[in-house]
Amino acid sequence: MGIINENIREVQEKIRQSALKANRDPAGVSIVAVTKTVPVEKIEEAIASGLNILGENRVQELMDKYSALKGVEWHLIGHLQSNKVKYIVDKVSLIHSLDRFSLADEINTRMSACGRAMDVLIQVNVAEEDTKFGMKSAETAEFVDAVSRLPGLKVRGLMTIGPFVSDAEKIRPVFRKLRLLAEEIKTIGFPGVEMKHLSMGMSNDYMVAVEEGATLVRIGSSIFGQRN
Numbered sequence: 001m002g003i004i005n006e007n008i009r010e011v012q013e014k015i016r017q018s019a020l021k022a023n024r025d026p027a028g029v030s031i032v033a034v035t036k037t038v039p040v041e042k043i044e045e046a047i048a049s050g051l052n053i054l055g056e057n058r059v060q061e062l063m064d065k066y067s068a069l070k071g072v073e074w075h076l077i078g079h080l081q082s083n084k085v086k087y088i089v090d091k092v093s094l095i096h097s098l099d100r101f102s103l104a105d106e107i108n109t110r111m112s113a114c115g116r117a118m119d120v121l122i123q124v125n126v127a128e129e130d131t132k133f134g135m136k137s138a139e140t141a142e143f144v145d146a147v148s149r150l151p152g153l154k155v156r157g158l159m160t161i162g163p164f165v166s167d168a169e170k171i172r173p174v175f176r177k178l179r180l181l182a183e184e185i186k187t188i189g190f191p192g193v194e195m196k197h198l199s200m201g202m203s204n205d206y207m208v209a210v211e212e213g214a215t216l217v218r219i220g221s222s223i224f225g226q227r228n
């Protein structure tokens, strides 16, 4: 086994330590292996090392890799254009990046047509950065309420992308706010809505995210190496 296997073992060990530090069960954290720009052969190594959830943020790349890789679960983690929904509804098990009602509406139309429902996470722009997609925290509960009325979607939690800074400690308040927001929404108790997932943490900040309650960490470069 090569470097990818070693990288995965290291990430798993750090997740374990961070979980224990926060009195959490490490089994409550899953790795979403982020495969953007990564060739299929390398992804196969990650699958051979035991990872079975893959995340892509571009629809075209997801479709190319989808047919080449079997026995894995795919998540769409990046900004999704409404006109691309039709290509992925039969391929992904979770969309992390629901960030507007028009997208929810399109997913609902496509899923209702086949009598199914898509699991989704609401993307929250916790730090309210202009460069990022996502709902404002203050608008999230109302948005969850609206989405919960669509039969073709099941809200399963929240997702955020931390600010791009080198000191992961600076991102901790953002992750904490996402957790508190999820707890708030859970307390309101919208029918059919579950707050079982917090998708937060990437290569630079997943340890802090796990300490703050992440259930899904989206990791690319710490597994596959730096992207060009």
Ligand SMILES: *Cc1c(COP(=O)(O)O)cnc(C)c1O
Pocket: 034, 036, 057, 077, 078, 161, 202, 203, 204, 218, 219, 220, 221, 222
């Ligand atoms: C690229 C990407 C990641 C992974 O980034 P790394 O820093 O390589 O771990 C996670 N989430 C999203 C939404 C991404 O686009």
